[in-house]
Each structure stands twice: as C-alpha cells, then as structure tokens.
Amino acid sequence: MKVQGRMFIWLSVFVLAMAIVYGVWSKEPAGTTALFLAFGLCIMVGYYLAFTARRVDVGAQDNSDADVADDAGELGFFAPHSWQPLSLALGGALAFMGVVFGWWLMYFSAPMILVGLFGWVFEFYRGENANQ
Structure with a gap:
C-alpha cells in the first residue's frame, strides 16, 4: 500500500500544478474548479492509503523481490448475494x-x-x- 499511497500523492501534486497552470492560462472557472476537485480527491485517496499502510502488514507489492504468487490468498470477507x-x-x-x-x-x-x-x-x- 505504500507504493499506491506515494503514487496518488505524486499524482495529486501533478494535478495541482496542472490546475494552477490551466487556471492562469485559460481563466475558465469550470475546468479549473474540476481540476482542483480532482486534486482534492487524489490527495484524500493518497493520504488514506499512506495512513493505512502504516497499520497493516507489508504486502507483496511493497517488496521489490516478491513474486506474483506471494500476493495470493484470501483478500477479505465479501458479502454473499444481496438484493x-x-x-x-x-x-x-x-x-x-x-x-x-x-x-x-x-x-x-x-x-x-x-x-x-x-x-x-x-x-x-x-x-x-x-x-x-
């Protein structure tokens, strides 16, 4: 999860930079607002993943020497059929x-x-x- 958290945090930095550049060049409020909202969503997901990564065991995706089979197994509980x-x-x-x-x-x-x-x-x- 550490890798995904870092990816989303870096993505949020990129989206923030693009929002500022787009807002200055275009002076168009709708697209600028959408980019700033996308920045907010990216930073929320990145913070959540980074925050959760400190409290769970290290996954196979955080180990550079891991194989694909190392991540196999039960992923969690999922509800059965529901209407x-x-x-x-x-x-x-x-x-x-x-x-x-x-x-x-x-x-x-x-x-x-x-x-x-x-x-x-x-x-x-x-x-x-x-x-x-």
Whole structure:
C-alpha cells in the first residue's frame, strides 16, 4: 500500500500544478474548479492509503523481490448475494428523475433508499447470515 499511497500523492501534486497552470492560462472557472476537485480527491485517496499502510502488514507489492504468487490468498470477507443494492439503485434513479421531472418523485424514492440502506447495513443481523 505504500507504493499506491506515494503514487496518488505524486499524482495529486501533478494535478495541482496542472490546475494552477490551466487556471492562469485559460481563466475558465469550470475546468479549473474540476481540476482542483480532482486534486482534492487524489490527495484524500493518497493520504488514506499512506495512513493505512502504516497499520497493516507489508504486502507483496511493497517488496521489490516478491513474486506474483506471494500476493495470493484470501483478500477479505465479501458479502454473499444481496438484493439491497438493487433497491438503492432504483431509489437513486427515481431520486435523480425527481430532479428532472418533479420533486414529487422524492416521495417514492426516499422510502426505497431508506429501506435499501437499512437492509444493507443490517443484513448480517438477521436470516441465514446472522452473527451468533
């Protein structure tokens, strides 16, 4: 993770330099703002990866003598099949359609989003996946 953190931090420095150059030369606010926001996103990801790298074991990508097989194995726990993302996607699509067609669609999308979010957060507290 140290390598990825450094890469994103250097990328953020590059994007910041390009944002300043673009802002001075073009005097166009939309593109300049987008580049500064991209800088913010890059620095957040880089800081997170560098911060996390200090708290986890050294991975194969941080060892210059490592083989590809050294990084094999279990990557973590991933949730089994879940219907909650579908509910969130439909609710989100309705919410964005509410911006276009009328705010009254929010009355239908907000409950779908809340049900999907609640179900996704608490899906391991009930049913066959309940933690004992």
